[in-house]
Amino acid sequence: MEEVSGVKFDIDRLREHLRKSAAAEDDFVWVLESAKNTPSPIDAYFGGVYYIGPIFTAFRGTDHAIEYYKLLRAEIEQRLADGKGPVTPEGDLGEEKYRLVVEGPPNWTSFHDFWKMFYDEGAVVVASTYTKVGGVYDYDGFRHDADRPLESLAEYCLGCYTNRNLPSRVKMIETYMNDYQADGFLINSIKSCNSFSAGQLMMMREIENRTGKPAAFIETDLVDPRYFSPANVKNRLESYFQMIDQKRRGGGSPAVAA
Amino acid sequence: MKCYIGIDLGSTTTKALLLDENFNALGHGITNSRSNYETATAVAKQEARTAARLTLFRRGLSGMLDSGGLEALMDDLESNIRLEQFLEQLGDLRDTCSSYIKNGDGGVREALNEVFDRIETEAPEMFKRGARRKSDFFRDIAGSRVMHIGEEVAKDAGIGFDTIINLYDKSIIDVENRPPEGGTDVKFARAFARAIEGAPDMELDETKTKAALRQAIDTELEEAYVVGTGYGRVTLPFPKEHIRSEILCHGLGAHIMYPNTRTVLDIGGQDTKAIQVDPQGIVENFQMNDRCAAGCGRYLGYIADEMNMGLHELGPMAMKATKSVRINSTCTVFAGAELRDRLALGEKREDILAGLHRAIILRAMSIISRSGGISDQFTFTGGVANNEAAVKELKKLVVENYGDVTVNIDPASIYTGALGAATFARRAVEH
Known part of the structure; x- marks a missing residue:
């Protein structure tokens, strides 16, 4: 590694980065867990992918990341104090009607259209597995540890969501469903990432059985625009939201005067 | 009386269904969606209203005729109303075609009138009780007759067949997008007169019957609440809660049709759903x-087009198969290629069609299995449920995979979505 990179390994420098990383991780987890509130001040999927950006990419272990998550936390604390829901591309979300846990990556090629199908219906994602693909900090409390630098780096890699086996993913989702008081579980199954897509139908059945909450399955892709059929996805999502409604009411239509 | 209307805008056909206050179906109507959901909705709704008046008339007649006589009269009346509607649209098509003829186009006008005269003459035969039609949609019936008769007439008149077809092609879109005129009163009266004429041996108290008809026509069908569904539902000019x-x-x-339903398969034009x-x-x-x-x-x-057949003819032909040719792709794009490939290898059309039906049902079975499999009872809905070859394959595969399960198929299964x-x-009004 030293030969290839031309940089001498300095364990103290590594420890310093891990310490900074852990500091940012604390605020990041606070933000994710703010979705346990009703209404949730964040969307942990469509908003969540922005929040994971700095720590999963260029700024892990830097002062920039610490600063970003401090700012973010302050902003969310304010939203919470003001009783506001998540921010959407069209401003603050109105009434929170459905709280969902979402499994699988988002659709990048039609991200905005996809998101709109949720916020137009008042659907908020309170927890998602995609935001755990670059490290799981909330579920079992993992933090990078300056006192065990190499061990904690190894633990980090082993703990990333898609590196866990199916039973532990199911257990994690079940915990989210309960802790975040979700109304339902939604899978966005995509063609181009088997680390996610393999086994998802089994996961859906398990979550349905364990929680008794309605689950649904949609199919798109994260990179191939041809796999995103807006009419089809909208049809399934609307059906799913109406299904949650119908279950809540025990059948029938919303009460409307003739 | 108050009516509750369900409209199902499918990608292929648009269906409407009227319920009365006691949840009884009064009437249903269907039309092709013709890429114009607004007109399709208007036409389907009008058809359903006409059917509702027939139901009211039937109710009014109860006790006046024995059941055989009543069925016959109602069938005749319904066929005659269809005939009246057909003739009205045919007249519109004739006028529209005429309007596209350029001045001095010698012979074309006469030929065109000859074509329409002949269709008009043969029309009562097409709409006789028990007559089989390829389709009930104006476009299909008129189109095939203009093609057929137009060819003969053009030949005799020594003008190009193309000229007639071009006029038809130009005009049919206009005609289809003009919802038929109301005039229920006149159409009913004419149809009734024809129906009575066709059944001279029927013993009817004319005064009472006419009174019942009058009442069926005069009853106001108030649209208390409308709910829309289906592929084109977002195009409906309805508020979201509708x-x-x-x-x-x-x-x-499906639950209303068969209350013990636990699994539903719907094969529509654009979607296959397991519920x-x-x-x-x-x-x-x-x-x-x-x-x-x-x-x-x-x-x-697409397969029907590719084979130059009517959609309704596919199932019966597949039923004649002696074996089932294995079809690998249910892809609509590759369907034509695979079909021609099998034909080129010398396979018979009916055997290929049997294979095609099996391929469709195999795909449906995989979607059912993903939704959690089949629990007793199982209800099959949507247009494809009317296809006997598809039903035969489905029943076979259901037994193979899930054992002895009750399979429900309602003759009116195409209206399942509209009924829901x-x-x-x-219910929206009841709450």
């Missing part, structure tokens, strides 16, 4: 095809 997902509507519709419902008809889970419409009703439509929607409409 629009329901087709999955919920099919689930509820699990609870004892109240509430959807518990569903799966459907992704963006690819392979193996849906539209696929059969109308039921939602009725």
